[in-house]
Amino acid sequence: MDDSMINILVTGAKGQLGSEMRAVDHKLQRYYFTDSAELDITDYSSLTSFVEKNKIDVIVNCAAYTNVDKAQDEPEQADAINHKAVKAMAQICAQHSIFLIQISTDYVFDGTVNTPYKETDETRPLGIYGQTKRDGEVAVEQSGIDYLIIRTSWLYSRFGHNFVKTIGRLSSEKEQLKVVFDQVGTPTNAADLARFIVYIIDNDIYRDKKGLYHFSNEGVCSWYDFAWEIVSQSQTQCKVEPCHSGEYPTKVTRPHYSVLDKTKLKSDFNYRIPYWKDSLHDCIKKINNKH
Numbered sequence: 454m455d456d457s458m459i460n461i462l463v464t465g466a467k468g469q470l471g472s473e474m475r476a477v478d479h480k481l482q483r484y485y486f487t488d489s490a491e492l493d494i495t496d497y498s499s500l501t502s503f504v505e506k507n508k509i510d511v512i513v514n515c516a517a518y519t520n521v522d523k524a525q526d527e528p529e530q531a532d533a534i535n536h537k538a539v540k541a542m543a544q545i546c547a548q549h550s551i552f553l554i555q556i557s558t559d560y561v562f563d564g565t566v567n568t569p570y571k572e573t574d575e576t577r578p579l580g581i582y583g584q585t586k587r588d589g590e591v592a593v594e595q596s597g598i599d600y601l602i603i604r605t606s607w608l609y610s611r612f613g614h615n616f617v618k619t620i621g622r623l624s625s626e627k628e629q630l631k632v633v634f635d636q637v638g639t640p641t642n643a644a645d646l647a648r649f650i651v652y653i654i655d656n657d658i659y660r661d662k663k664g665l666y667h668f669s670n671e672g673v674c675s676w677y678d679f680a681w682e683i684v685s686q687s688q689t690q691c692k693v694e695p696c697h698s699g700e701y702p703t704k705v706t707r708p709h710y711s712v713l714d715k716t717k718l719k720s721d722f723n724y725r726i727p728y729w730k731d732s733l734h735d736c737i738k739k740i741n742n743k744h
């Protein structure tokens with residue numbers, strides 16, 4: 454065993470981001486990937502035993518309750534995973550000098566602005582999911598540990614269920630799709646975020662850059678534009694029509710504008726982030742090649 458290697462625990466490893474983390478080439482450090490069946494993050498004693506046994510130095514918490522609408526009906530479960538477990542995880546990190554990389558969301562904002570959100574902007578979540586994720590952020594911020602909180606938006610991946618796969622499938626089954634054009638944000642290929650996280654860990658450039666950061670792909674679009682581009686790149690014949698959110702009522706109102714400003718991250722880490730259409734192209738290519 455190479456003693457210069459550090460030990461990294463990635464939770465939620467069968468989710469979109471966790472799966473992409475696993476797929477990144479990482480030879481420089483020792484990674485442990487766990488999902489809910491192996492390590493339930495709400496189980497304090499299992500988490501403590503795991504970090505002690507494996508001498509964990511960094512936790513990348515990709516585990517979360519991510520069903521935005523269902524969270525309205527299951528607020529306690531969403532709070533247990535997105536807030537209480539994160540608070541307890543931060544306590545364990547404090548006891549064992551572990552650096553925590555916590556993933557959060559653009560849904561901490563209410564979307565009533567029309568310029569990209571900075572890390573310093575006020576949060577005002579519109580639903581239980583966003584509120585519990587914000588409560589998780591606050592718990593980390595108040596814990597006194599060394600941490601990075603990375604907010605991201607509109608995550609998709611070749612792994613799991615997501616908008617890219619749904620639109621890809623529907624566009625081959627239907628002649629026309631209607632998609633909302635009054636919610637604007639930035640899609641993020643989870644592979645790009647995973648690469649960034651592994652890059653900062655492997656190059657040891659995270660420890661002196663603590664705090665809150667925004668990460669999404671570059672550019673701005675509506676869900677309609679996103680769907681249009683998926684259909685175009687998938688080369689199906691389906692027509693995509695714009696519609697208002699009111700035509701498809703959901704349990705939770707989504708922010709009308711949730712573009713994240715990434716200036717701080719790009720400058721502090723001297724990092725170049727790919728444009729959303731290029732990243733979408735990479736993902737569709739991988740889906741078509743069956744990974």
Ligand SMILES: NC(=O)c1ccc[n+]([C@@H]2O[C@H](COP(=O)([O-])OP(=O)(O)OC[C@H]3O[C@@H](n4cnc5c(N)ncnc54)[C@H](OP(=O)(O)O)[C@@H]3O)[C@@H](O)[C@H]2O)c1
Pocket residue numbers: 464465466467468469470471488489490492493494495514515516517518519534556557558559586604605606607608609613
């Ligand atoms: N998806 C998006 O559009 C989006 C947008 C912005 C931010 N984010 C944030 O990005 C992060 C990653 O999201 P994602 O899209 O990769 O999520 P995801 O695909 O839904 O994966 C979440 C993973 O967490 C696991 N998990 C749930 N409860 C757990 C528990 N108690 N213990 C251990 N693991 C548990 C799930 O396992 P099971 O399936 O077995 O429950 C699943 O594998 C999350 O923090 C999310 O809030 C996501």
